[in-house]
Amino acid sequence: MVLRATxxxxxxxxxxxxxxxxxxxxxxxxxxxxxxxxxxxVVELSSYDxxxxxxRENKSTDDFLLVVDxxxxxxxxxxxxxxxxxxxxxxxxxNSCIFLDETARxxxxxxxxxxxxxxxYPYSFRDGHLVMRxxxxxxxxxxxxxxxxxHMHSIMESNMWEWDRYxxxxxxxxxxxxGSETPGEFMNFATKEMELETSPLGSVYRKFxxxxxxREH
Ligand code: SF4
Ligand code: SF4
Numbered sequence: 603m604v605l606r607a608t609x610x611x612x613x614x615x616x617x618x619x620x621x622x623x624x625x626x627x628x629x630x631x632x633x634x635x636x637x638x639x640x641x642x643x644v645v646e647l648s649s650y651d652x653x654x655x656x657x658r659e660n661k662s663t664d665d666f667l668l669v670v671d672x673x674x675x676x677x678x679x680x681x682x683x684x685x686x687x688x689x690x691x692x693x694x695x696x697n698s699c700i701f702l703d704e705t706a707r708x709x710x711x712x713x714x715x716x717x718x719x720x721x722x723y724p725y726s727f728r729d730g731h732l733v734m735r736x737x738x739x740x741x742x743x744x745x746x747x748x749x750x751x752x753h754m755h756s757i758m759e760s761n762m763w764e765w766d767r768y769x770x771x772x773x774x775x776x777x778x779x780x781g782s783e784t785p786g787e788f789m790n791f792a793t794k795e796m797e798l799e800t801s802p803l804g805s806v807y808r809k810f811x812x813x814x815x816x817r818e819h
Contacts, residue, residue, distance in 0.1 A: 625651040630715055632740075632747045633744060635741070639703055640723045640724070641698055641699045642693075642697045642699070642738070643723075643737060644691075646719055647689040647717055647718060648689070648718065648764055648786065649735040649768055649792035649796055650764035650796065650803065651717040651718060651719075652689060654715045654806075655717075657803065658806055659715050666690050667690075669687050669690075669785040670688060670690050671685060671687060674686075676688055678765075678768060679772070680772045680788050682709070689785075692738075703812060711758055717760030718765060722758055724738035734819040740801050769809060770808045771791070771792050771796070775791055
């Protein structure tokens with residue numbers, strides 16, 4: 603799964619909402635009538651996605667995060683416990699994302715904290731270009747409506763920024779890690795390196811710190 607990101611810093615995703623409750627950026631309801639087929643794919647997470655879900659949704663990592671072995675060609679694999687790993691979203695036994703509300707509305711219940719990769723689907727970024735992913739599951743009729751591609755670059759800028767920064771963090775970690783560290787130690791390292799104050803998560807991070815400090819006193 604390749605999703606390179608550089609920048610939006612605060613461009614909100616579009617407000618188009620499909621019958622399945624998913625929102626897709628752009629001018630058309632691309633997802634209308636689709637039962638959220640992309641919510642049954644592995645969702646790779648960056649440290650920014652993880653932090654956003656924790657801060658905005660008030661979740662702990664146990665609620666949604668999994669650490670799995672990475673494949674050789676995974677772009678964002680980090681060294682822990684003597685092997686390469688990556689972060690992914692937990693799934694239910696039926697392979698749907700744990701944040702997919704499987705009632706009739708099939709809504710993403712973390713709409714405002716949706717991972718970058720979910721916002722971009724069925725596109726990903728390669729070498730600064732938007733490309734259709736090989737694993738696209740969108741029904742043909744929905745793909746025909748995918749006229750929002752021209753809007754995706756601006757919408758995805760912050761997401762791209764996050765993924766580019768995450769790639770640097772992973773690279774720095776892999777260059778200095780002994781390999782015996784744990785995923786938790788990697789996440790602590792990433793958290794320090796994420797420049798949260800100035801990232802798109804700055805405001806929610808500062809609010810979290812204020813509440814945290816209040817609780818400490
Ligand atoms: S986070 Fe939301 S959009 Fe992404 S896979 Fe899960 S339910 Fe679908
Ligand atoms: S599979 Fe395609 S059409 Fe269906 S919800 Fe996902 S992005 Fe929308």
